[in-house]
Amino acid sequence: MDQNAAKIEIRHASKVFGREERLALDLLDKGLSKSEVQKRTGVVVGIHDISLNILAGEIFVIMGLSGSGKSTLLRLINRLHEASRGSILVDGVDVTKMKASELRALRRRAFGMVFQNFGLLPQRTVLGNVEFGLEIQGIPRSQRRERAQEVIETVGLQGYEQRYAAELSGGMQQRVGLARALAADPEILLMDEAFSALDPIIRSQLQDDLLEIQDRLNKTIVFVSHDLDEALKLGNRIAILRDGRLIQVGDPQEILSHPADEYVSTFVEGADRSKVLTARDVMQNVRTAANPKDSPRVVLRKMERSGFGGLMVIDNGRRLHGYIDLSAVRSQREKEQLSTDLFRPIPTADANAKLVDLIQIITDKGSPVAVIDARQRVIGVVDKSTILAALAQNDDGPTVEENHADPTPAVAMASVPASQAESSASGS
Amino acid sequence: MTSIPTIPLGHWVSHGVDYLTAHYGASLNAVSHFIHSLISLLEHGLRAVPVLIFIPLVAVLSLLALGWQRPRAWGLALFSLFGLGLVWDLHLWHALIQTLALVLAAELLILIVGIPLGIFAAQSHLAEKILRPILDVMQTMPAFVYLVPAVIFFGLGLVPGVIATTIFALPPLVRLTALGIRQVPAELVEATESFGATWWQLLWKVQIPTALPSIMAGVNQSIMLGLSMVVIASMIGAGGLGNEVLQGITQLDVGKSFVGGISVVILAIIIDRLTQAFGQQRKE
Numbered sequence: 001m002d003q004n005a006a007k008i009e010i011r012h013a014s015k016v017f018g019r020e021e022r023l024a025l026d027l028l029d030k031g032l033s034k035s036e037v038q039k040r041t042g043v044v045v046g047i048h049d050i051s052l053n054i055l056a057g058e059i060f061v062i063m064g065l066s067g068s069g070k071s072t073l074l075r076l077i078n079r080l081h082e083a084s085r086g087s088i089l090v091d092g093v094d095v096t097k098m099k100a101s102e103l104r105a106l107r108r109r110a111f112g113m114v115f116q117n118f119g120l121l122p123q124r125t126v127l128g129n130v131e132f133g134l135e136i137q138g139i140p141r142s143q144r145r146e147r148a149q150e151v152i153e154t155v156g157l158q159g160y161e162q163r164y165a166a167e168l169s170g171g172m173q174q175r176v177g178l179a180r181a182l183a184a185d186p187e188i189l190l191m192d193e194a195f196s197a198l199d200p201i202i203r204s205q206l207q208d209d210l211l212e213i214q215d216r217l218n219k220t221i222v223f224v225s226h227d228l229d230e231a232l233k234l235g236n237r238i239a240i241l242r243d244g245r246l247i248q249v250g251d252p253q254e255i256l257s258h259p260a261d262e263y264v265s266t267f268v269e270g271a272d273r274s275k276v277l278t279a280r281d282v283m284q285n286v287r288t289a290a291n292p293k294d295s296p297r298v299v300l301r302k303m304e305r306s307g308f309g310g311l312m313v314i315d316n317g318r319r320l321h322g323y324i325d326l327s328a329v330r331s332q333r334e335k336e337q338l339s340t341d342l343f344r345p346i347p348t349a350d351a352n353a354k355l356v357d358l359i360q361i362i363t364d365k366g367s368p369v370a371v372i373d374a375r376q377r378v379i380g381v382v383d384k385s386t387i388l389a390a391l392a393q394n395d396d397g398p399t400v401e402e403n404h405a406d407p408t409p410a411v412a413m414a415s416v417p418a419s420q421a422e423s424s425a426s427g428s
Numbered sequence: 429m430t431s432i433p434t435i436p437l438g439h440w441v442s443h444g445v446d447y448l449t450a451h452y453g454a455s456l457n458a459v460s461h462f463i464h465s466l467i468s469l470l471e472h473g474l475r476a477v478p479v480l481i482f483i484p485l486v487a488v489l490s491l492l493a494l495g496w497q498r499p500r501a502w503g504l505a506l507f508s509l510f511g512l513g514l515v516w517d518l519h520l521w522h523a524l525i526q527t528l529a530l531v532l533a534a535e536l537l538i539l540i541v542g543i544p545l546g547i548f549a550a551q552s553h554l555a556e557k558i559l560r561p562i563l564d565v566m567q568t569m570p571a572f573v574y575l576v577p578a579v580i581f582f583g584l585g586l587v588p589g590v591i592a593t594t595i596f597a598l599p600p601l602v603r604l605t606a607l608g609i610r611q612v613p614a615e616l617v618e619a620t621e622s623f624g625a626t627w628w629q630l631l632w633k634v635q636i637p638t639a640l641p642s643i644m645a646g647v648n649q650s651i652m653l654g655l656s657m658v659v660i661a662s663m664i665g666a667g668g669l670g671n672e673v674l675q676g677i678t679q680l681d682v683g684k685s686f687v688g689g690i691s692v693v694i695l696a697i698i699i700d701r702l703t704q705a706f707g708q709q710r711k712e
Contacts, residue, residue, distance in 0.1 A: 080618055107624035119619035123637050133623040135633070190622070 006053035006089075007188065007220040008077060013050050013086035015072050018043030021084055034067075034243040046072030046081070047244045056187075059214060059221040061235035063228065063267075069244040070224045071192050077222060078111045078190060079103055090188070108137050112181030116193035118173045120165040120180075126152070127161040130179045137184065144183075151179045154213065171202035178210070182217070189221045195230065207233055228267055232256070232276045240264055252276045273391055279358060279371045280351040282390040283380030289314040292321050292340070296332045299324065312370060313343050318377040320370050322346055348372045351379065355390065358382050445577050456581050463533065463587045471529035479521055483512045486698065493705040504701050511694035520669065520691050527668035528695065530586060530661070531654045534593040538650050542598050543643065546605025547631065556606065563599040571596050571660050579664050589666025593657040600649035608642025609635045644707025651703060655696045659689075669695070 016024045016037075024043035027036070034045040047069035054060045062070045075081040076088055079095050088095045090110060098106065112133070120129050127148055134144035152158055155175045165173055174194060181189055195203045207230060214221060225231050231238045232252045239249045240260075248260035256276055259265035288306040290299045290313045303311060303326055310325035322343030332339060347361050348370045361369050368383035449456065477485065487505040494501035515524050549556045574595055578588035612635050620634045636643070662670025669691050676685025 075618075078622055080621060104624040104626065107622060111622060111624075113619065113622035115615045115619055117613070117615050119613070119615040121616065121634065121638070123640075132620075132633075136620075136623045136625045136629055184623070 005056050007056040007091065008054040008222070009089040009092075010050055010052050010054075010073070010076070011087045011089070013073070013076055013088060014048045014084045015046035015069075015076055015081055016043045016048075016084050017046060025085060045069070045244045047076075047241070049086070050241075050246045051086075052239055052246065052249055054220060054222060055237075056220050057218050058236040059223060059234050061223045061225055061231040061238045062241060063225055063231045063238055064241035065226055067243070068241040070226075070241050072244075073241065074190055074192055074222060074224050077188075078107055078113065108133070108184065110187050111190060112184060112186040112188070113190040114174070114177045114181045114192065114194040116197055118165070118170075118177045118197075120173060120176055122164070122166050125162050125164055126157060126168070126176050129165055129176050130157075130183055132180055133184045148179075148183055151183045154182065155179045156209070169202075170198050171206060174198060174206060175209075178206075178213075182213075187220060189219050191221060191223045193224055193226065196226065203230070210234065228271045229275070232271060240267065253278070253281055257281070274356040274359060275354060277355045277390055278351065279349050279353045279355075279369070279380070279382055282355065282386050283351075283371045283382050284386055286312060286314065286378060286381050289378075290324055290338070291315060292338065292343075294338060296329050296335055296338055299329050299338065300326075300333070303329070312346060312378065312381065313338075314378050318379075320346070320348065320372065320376070320378050323367065346370050349382070355387060359387055362387065445580055449580060460582050460587050463537075463590050466536065467529055467533045467586050467590060470532050471526060474525045474529055479516055483509060483516070486512060490698070490702060490705075493702050504698070508698050511698065515691045515694060518687055518691065520672065520687065523667070523669045523672060523688075524691055524695060526586075527655075527658050527670065527692070530590055530593065530658065530666060530668055531651060531699075534590045534597065534654050534657075535647070535651055537590070537594045538598050538601055538654075539647070541594070542601035542646070542650070543605050546602045546643075546646070547609060547635075549602060549606040550609035550635075559602065563602055566595055567599040571657055572663075575660070575664050584665040586666050588664050589658075589661035592661055592664075593654045596657045597650040597653035600653065601643075601646035604646030604649065605639065605643050608639030608646075611642065612638045641707050644703065648700060648703040648707065651699055652696060655692060655699070658692065 014025060014028070016028075018024065018041065020041040020043050024037050024041045024045065025048075027040065028045065028048045032040075034048075037043060037045055050069075050073060062073055064070045072081055076083050077090070077095070079088075079098075083096050087097075090106065093106075095103070095106065121132065124132070127145070130152055131144045131148040134147060139147075149161070152161060155178050157172070157175050157179060160168065160172065165176060168176070174197075177194070181191075195206050198206065210221075211234065223231075223234055225234075232255075235252060237249060237251050238255050240247045240255070240263075242263050248255060248264055250258070253276065255264065256268055256271065256273060259268050288302055288308065288311060290302060290311040292313055292315050294302075299311065303309065310323060312323055313321040315321060321340070323346040324338070324342055324344070328342040328344075329338070332342065344367075346367055346369075347365050349358055349361065349372070351371055351373060353371075358369055362382070362384055368381050370378050371380040371382060373379050474482075486508045490504040490508055491501050494504060496502075512524075515521060545559065549559045571592070574592040575588070578592045582588040582591060616634060616638065617630065620630050625633070658666070658668060659670035659673050662668060662674045669688050672688030672691070673685045676682065676688060
């Protein structure tokens with residue numbers, strides 16, 4: 001299947017709850033807010049005029065505070081709510097125009113849904129709950145048992161088959177919910193605040209499991225959340241809703257570095273950037289480097305001019321040879337060429353490495369990290385000061401202008417000793 | 429003094445009943461036959477079991493229903509042995525079986541009518557709006573009032589007794605069925621729908637099983653109300669233990685009516701504990 005095809009297209013979808021539907025939609029079109037419309041007409045606005053595409057194979061997070069309409073939007077996709085206006089296309093077919101029987105067939109084939117409070121049948125065992133969707137489809141018992149058993153193993157519930165749902169912890173119950181949703185092997189998973197009722201450690205575990213399962217199964221996942229950290233961790237792309245309207249859609253980096261408005265930036269303030277930003281987002285260009293063919297004198301002059309006590313050694317093909325510091329070069333001052341013995345190894349990282357991992361490397365090795373591409377060529381460098389500057393944006397409470405003007409902060413080049421790094425970070 | 433004319437409400441009702449008997453006599457007869465054969469089937473079935481087997485059977489049933497590990501189950505088993513033994517000793521066994529058959533027949537009709545009505549009331553707001561006042565009337569109207577039309581339609585005997593009991597004891601089952609179904613968590617209903625369930629699958633696989641404790645409480649309540657109606661129904665010749673009580677009252681024989689009354693209580697306690705146990709078993 002084409003990975004970039006829109007699996008779900010939402011076109012100008014609105015959903016309002018109440019009698020004066022027409023009037024409410026008119027007022028919303030005129031730009032009145034959710035609360036104004038409610039005051040005037042008594043109609044509760046779910047969402048208004050939202051258009052977006054969800055791609056096959058991605059995890060798409062719909063994020064917003066309570067009352068932002070995120071769960072309503074999710075329910076329009078499988079028509080648990082009827083749209084007041086607009087259309088929702090799944091694989092190009094308009095869900096809002098389906099007959100009841102077509103809708104049932106689509107729900108059975110295409111959708112698996114996971115709920116905040118699990119929505120499990122208390123009088124059934126784990127196995128009985130997991131096979132529920134298959135039972136609805138009328139699949140014979142032995143066949144659905146076998147399939148349920150498979151899925152139970154996928155989510156790590158083996159040994160619990162005969163337990164009742166109510167006997168399990170929240171995290172285990174949600175695994176049952178996930179297994180139930182996966183049992184019919186649907187193309188799309190709809191997850192409504194699926195991990196919000198769990199405590200933080202369990203939540204994080206289930207997030208990891210979901211990512212791992214997604215790696216294997218490659219579903220299209222629509223995930224509703226009010227937690228930015230969760231959205232950033234899970235989402236390939238994130239949509240941010242406020243008061244029923246769509247504020248911004250983008251990948252996690254875009255959301256963090258270019259918040260569309262004040263609302264998004266206040267959201268973003270609390271986020272843990274180190275888990276989202278990558279080496280590519282924060283790395284500096286290598287402005288001064290030693291060439292393996294340089295004589296020691298040349299290298300010394302480069303160090304003097306740039307003011308650094310050490311340089312990376314990069315050849316003309318931008319391949320990395322190592323790292324050399326001032327005292328090593330001084331000891332060879334009289335030689336014609338640098339001896340390769342003097343090159344110390346320097347840690348490298350992929351451009352997609354997360355900041356949190358780079359921090360680990362830098363503290364362990366005590367040296368900067370060279371960022372390399374797939375062909376082992378150096379494309380940049382990350383050191384303590386770059387990282388501190390990237391994280392510091394957080395504490396200042398970034399404003400829109402600041403982020404637009406300069407997503408990657410200007411700091412001194414690589415290889416600055418720690419003491420200098422701190423002063424340069426605070427000075428930026 | 430000018431007098432406000434009395435609205436002839438009583439007349440209208442009487443005329444209506446006359447009209448019904450005159451024009452629908454055949455269908456009423458058919459209903460009467462059906463109920464009569466239902467009662468005799470139940471009564472003959474119950475009488476087929478000898479007393480000395482019947483009583484221990486009830487004791488075993490209470491052990492099974494409540495779980496033999498629990499002391500309460502043994503309590504109920506002992507109570508059944510001694511209580512029913514006492515009824516037998518008082519020469520009231522025959523009356524007890526008759527009463528039991530009457531209550532069971534009425535309960536069967538109540539289940540057939542009450543559960544669908546309860547489901548209907550849970551699904552539709554309009555149905556609930558219409559049913560609520562009718563149920564209120566059925567529950568608060570003095571039970572004696574049912575007896576007269578029951579006699580006019582069905583004559584004296586067991587059949588009008590069952591009909592009156594059915595009407596009187598129906599409301600709690602309808603209400604508790606509707607309540608139970610409405611209390612199924614919305615998320616559970618959404619989950620079921622999200623898997624593409626039909627209306628019937630939702631009802632049968634999710635709503636009824638989840639509402640079962642509440643429905644069983646309704647069954648329990650309607651049986652209890654049915655038993656309390658037994659004494660009143662004996663006034664139109666329904667027989668059974670109620671007859672003993674009634675005779676005791678008319679003859680000012682305190683002892684006789686007490687003996688009949690205590691037998692009803694013993695039967696009520698046993699049925700109550702057993703049906704409650706069936707309701708709770710599903711929860712665990």
